[in-house]
Amino acid sequence: MDLSLTEDQQALRxxxxxxxxxxxxxxxxxxxxxVGHDPALWRxxxxxxxxxxGVAEELGGGGATVADLVVVAIEAGRRVAPVALPEALxxxxxLAASPAGADLLAGVGEGDVVPxxxxxxxxxxxxxPVPGAAVADVVVALDGDELVAxxxxxxxxxxxxxxxxxxxxxxxxxxxWSQRLVLATGDEARGAHDDAVSLWRVLxxxxxxxxxxxxxxxxxxxxxxxxxxGVPIAWFQTVQHRxxxxxxAGDGAxxxxxxxxxxRDTGDPRAAAxxxxxxxxxxxxxxxxAAASLHFHGGYGFTLEYDIQLYYRRAKAWPLALGAPxxxxxxxxxxxxxxxxx
Amino acid sequence: xxxxxxxxxxxHRQAAHAWAERHFRPEWVEQEHATGTHHNPELHALLGQxxxxxxxxxxxxxxxxxxxxxxxxxxxxxxxRGLRMDGWVTTxxxxxTILHVATEEAKQEIVPxxxxxxxxxxxxxxxxxxxxxxxxxxxxxxRDGDEWVVNGSKMFTSTAHMATHVxxxxxxxxxxxxxxxxxxxxxxxxxxxxEVQPVHTLGGQRTNATFYSDVRxxxxxxxxxxxxxxxxxxxxxxxxxxxxVAPGGPTLVEQVAEWARTAPGPDGAPLxxxxxxxxxxxxxxxxxxxxxxxxxxxxxxxxxxxxPGIEGSMAKLYSSExxxxxxxxxxxxxxxxxxLRDGAGPLHGAVEWAYRxxxxxxxxxxxxxxxxxxxxxxxxxxxxxxxxx
Numbered sequence: 001m002d003l004s005l006t007e008d009q010q011a012l013r014x015x016x017x018x019x020x021x022x023x024x025x026x027x028x029x030x031x032x033x034x035v036g037h038d039p040a041l042w043r044x045x046x047x048x049x050x051x052x053x054g055v056a057e058e059l060g061g062g063g064a065t066v067a068d069l070v071v072v073a074i075e076a077g078r079r080v081a082p083v084a085l086p087e088a089l090x091x092x093x094x095l096a097a098s099p100a101g102a103d104l105l106a107g108v109g110e111g112d113v114v115p116x117x118x119x120x121x122x123x124x125x126x127x128x129p130v131p132g133a134a135v136a137d138v139v140v141a142l143d144g145d146e147l148v149a150x151x152x153x154x155x156x157x158x159x160x161x162x163x164x165x166x167x168x169x170x171x172x173x174x175x176x177w178s179q180r181l182v183l184a185t186g187d188e189a190r191g192a193h194d195d196a197v198s199l200w201r202v203l204x205x206x207x208x209x210x211x212x213x214x215x216x217x218x219x220x221x222x223x224x225x226x227x228x229x230g231v232p233i234a235w236f237q238t239v240q241h242r243x244x245x246x247x248x249a250g251d252g253a254x255x256x257x258x259x260x261x262x263x264r265d266t267g268d269p270r271a272a273a274x275x276x277x278x279x280x281x282x283x284x285x286x287x288x289x290a291a292a293s294l295h296f297h298g299g300y301g302f303t304l305e306y307d308i309q310l311y312y313r314r315a316k317a318w319p320l321a322l323g324a325p326x327x328x329x330x331x332x333x334x335x336x337x338x339x340x341x342x
Numbered sequence: 343x344x345x346x347x348x349x350x351x352x353x354h355r356q357a358a359h360a361w362a363e364r365h366f367r368p369e370w371v372e373q374e375h376a377t378g379t380h381h382n383p384e385l386h387a388l389l390g391q392x393x394x395x396x397x398x399x400x401x402x403x404x405x406x407x408x409x410x411x412x413x414x415x416x417x418x419x420x421x422x423r424g425l426r427m428d429g430w431v432t433t434x435x436x437x438x439t440i441l442h443v444a445t446e447e448a449k450q451e452i453v454p455x456x457x458x459x460x461x462x463x464x465x466x467x468x469x470x471x472x473x474x475x476x477x478x479x480x481x482x483x484x485r486d487g488d489e490w491v492v493n494g495s496k497m498f499t500s501t502a503h504m505a506t507h508v509x510x511x512x513x514x515x516x517x518x519x520x521x522x523x524x525x526x527x528x529x530x531x532x533x534x535x536x537e538v539q540p541v542h543t544l545g546g547q548r549t550n551a552t553f554y555s556d557v558r559x560x561x562x563x564x565x566x567x568x569x570x571x572x573x574x575x576x577x578x579x580x581x582x583x584x585x586x587v588a589p590g591g592p593t594l595v596e597q598v599a600e601w602a603r604t605a606p607g608p609d610g611a612p613l614x615x616x617x618x619x620x621x622x623x624x625x626x627x628x629x630x631x632x633x634x635x636x637x638x639x640x641x642x643x644x645x646x647x648x649x650p651g652i653e654g655s656m657a658k659l660y661s662s663e664x665x666x667x668x669x670x671x672x673x674x675x676x677x678x679x680x681x682l683r684d685g686a687g688p689l690h691g692a693v694e695w696a697y698r699x700x701x702x703x704x705x706x707x708x709x710x711x712x713x714x715x716x717x718x719x720x721x722x723x724x725x726x727x728x729x730x731x
Contacts, residue, residue: 240718252632333620337599
């Protein structure tokens with residue numbers, strides 16, 4: 001048992017924290033809200049090799065473990081960085097898994113291709129809303145028996161959808177995304193997509209965990225500063241206890257995210273279930289933390305001026321890209337309880 | 343990171359199992375259930391005679407050459423078979439404290455006898471008027487030559503009706519702030535003036551209220567300095583922590599899920615086929631995993647030489663609150679089946695019992711309010727919210 005980051009991971013955390021603090025400032029996040037994507041930030045990420053860092057070194061990637069990717073996603077989430085990073089990392093993993101994806105993967109590494117992934121299989125040729133699709137050059141999707149990389153002909157634009165969390169959402173329809181590259185077929189295609197969505201769960205849980213940590217920090221700082229009835233509101237037990245409650249659940253969320261990454265990296269049989277748990281619990285704690293912090297801002301929390309609203313909206317928006325949590329809970333029940341004797 | 347917790351006692355598990363196969367009597371569990379007393383004198387005496395209680399203790403005070411890891415494995419095997427050893431838990435805690443702070447006379451008189459299983463010590467901190475605010479104790483101890491005269495009452499002195507001694511927190515100085523006027527004493531429960539009255543609890547455990555009227559305690563049985571009781575209690579609290587954890591059986595949620603696979607719901611189909619039931623059980627499983635991880639973190643910090651104070655509070659807060667959510671959800675999930683006790687109900691009434699015993703989890707060992715205060719002040723750096731007394 002060792003619950004600490006390795007020295008390399010600590011160094012990685014330090015450098016990506018600095019990167020996002022410089023490149024995903026509150027101003028930049030707000031400026032990118034409508035589009036859901038900050039091209040300048042994306043270029044810096046490409047220069048740092050981040051979109052392909054989880055790809056094997058022999059395929060031109062960084063050879064990072066999922067535990068390493070989690071370190072990066074936490075820091076991206078902390079700054080609510082306006083890039084669809086979990087989706088891009090997941091799409092890169094899918095492109096890397098098929099020889100047919102080699103050219104696109106190289107494009108991702110060079111910054112010519114922004115990738116994303118449709119988390120739910122296409123139905124009647126459409127999947128929507130897909131995070132990142134409004135700005136992506138390629139969408140990896142499961143269409144029936146085929147895992148495909150879809151792209152748009154020159155001059156055909158994706159239509160961005162206005163949304164809760166500034167996530168560059170767009171519907172993906174094969175009529176618009178008409179160029180189609182088959183990456184895998186049959187069970188292989190379904191298995192690869194399933195596994196990729198499981199990776200996305202862990203990475204999105206990590207992003208939510210970073211979001212949660214920052215939402216808590218913002219709330220704690222605010223209640224120490226803000227005075228009411230002649231004292232800092234941090235004096236009031238109702239304030240303290242609600243923050244203590246979310247901080248405690250938050251420690252659990254952090255552990256669960258790292259455990260889910262460890263389980264994937266080690267091939268633990270509980271990996272799929274832990275990924276679902278991590279996403280569900282990280283989403284719940286991030287939302288509760290952001291909501292508590294916003295509430296303790298009083299009326300200011302309800303204004304757009306304060307940053308806490310950026311966190312409150314994304315805490316709900318990021319996990320919902322996968323669909324309603326009740327489906328995840330049912331699938332988790334099947335993972336956990338549908339064993340031998342059924 | 344590495345989330346595999348190796349079993350520190352793995353090499354002793356088989357021997358501990360063999361010990362229990364030979365000595366453990368299943369009727370002890372029924373007795374515990376029937377009496378509500380979490381202490382079995384027959385078992386306790388046996389553990390003392392076989393040197394298991396004295397494993398790892400200094401030889402000059404009756405320590406034995408039994409491997410302490412083996413002894414711990416045996417205790418965990420006993421626990422896994424459904425028997426609590428509260429009498430030993432409190433005796434061990436106080437005896438370790440005595441070894442640290444008491445007079446040589448007290449050490450010689452108490453420690454070897456405790457390790458032989460002849461002395462059983464219970465805790466006397468809580469009073470009718472003070473629980474979480476333990477330093478507000480009103481029990482008085484007044485010096486009279488070589489003795490102290492003790493008057494007052496204690497609440498929740500569990501196992502007192504089976505024990506020989508009680509570890510009393512008493513006020514010896516009323517002229518100083520409340521934390522600075524306390525002293526600890528080891529009093530005999532058969533001393534004149536001691537009265538033990540049963541108190542029955544919701545979870546089926548029998549505890550006691552104990553009353554002390556001009557009870558005389560020799561000064562040699564004063565444990566630690568006069569007015570130094572608060573510091574002594576902190577020594578005792580350090581010894582309250584266990585570290586090694588036995589590999590667990592299925593959780594209550596897993597047991598209910600297993601049951602729900604075949605148990606029919608109102609429409610005749612297995613309960614687990616009801617998506618709402620599946621969702622609720624899955625959500626509870628997440629709580630269980632989070633509780634487990636927070637406990638794992640406490641053990642990891644302790645194992646790497648740290649003091650997991652805040653993390654211990656977090657683990658206790660989360661798991662106890664989660665326990666109460668769990669029993670609420672599980673009782674509703676079972677519906678009318680959750681009403682039935684013991685053999686009349688599913689899983690031998692485990693859910694009904696869990697519902698009755700859950701409330702105490704957020705009360706004892708520091709209430710949830712105390713834990714939140716610790717997290718707020720020490721983790722989040724928020725100011726102290728109540729007057730310092």
